[in-house]
Amino acid sequence: xxxxxxxxxxxxxxxxxxxxxxxxxxxxxxxxxxxxxxxxxxxxxxxxxxxxxxxxxxxxxxxxxxxxxxxxxxxxxxxxxxxxxxxxxxxxxxxxxxxxxx
Numbered sequence: 001x002x003x004x005x006x007x008x009x010x011x012x013x014x015x016x017x018x019x020x021x022x023x024x025x026x027x028x029x030x031x032x033x034x035x036x037x038x039x040x041x042x043x044x045x046x047x048x049x050x051x052x053x054x055x056x057x058x059x060x061x062x063x064x065x066x067x068x069x070x071x072x073x074x075x076x077x078x079x080x081x082x083x084x085x086x087x088x089x090x091x092x093x094x095x096x097x098x099x100x101x102x
Contacts, residue, residue: 028055035085 017027032040043054065074 025052035082 020027040054043049047054049057062071062074065071
């Protein structure tokens with residue numbers, strides 16, 4: 001019985017993938033960095049977009065930056081943001097040090 005369920009589920013997944021392909025969609029898979037995961041979480045919370053919408057819009061925004069000659073500017077912003085995040089992680093929070101608790 002369990003084997004039948006596995007086969008049925010695999011067939012259902014195959015039909016779903018074929019339907020998406022017929023609609024002109026392409027599956028893209030990969031791993032994202034810690035920074036990108038943080039960005040993903042913020043984008044998801046702010047916009048309510050699905051994974052597919054986030055990925056599609058990210059690609060379209062990147063392409064728009066490329067077509068408008070802004071790719072160098074975008075890359076510089078990403079590098080600066082990564083540098084800021086690394087610095088923030090390496091500096092301990094000292095805001096509560098030296099405060100009198102009376």
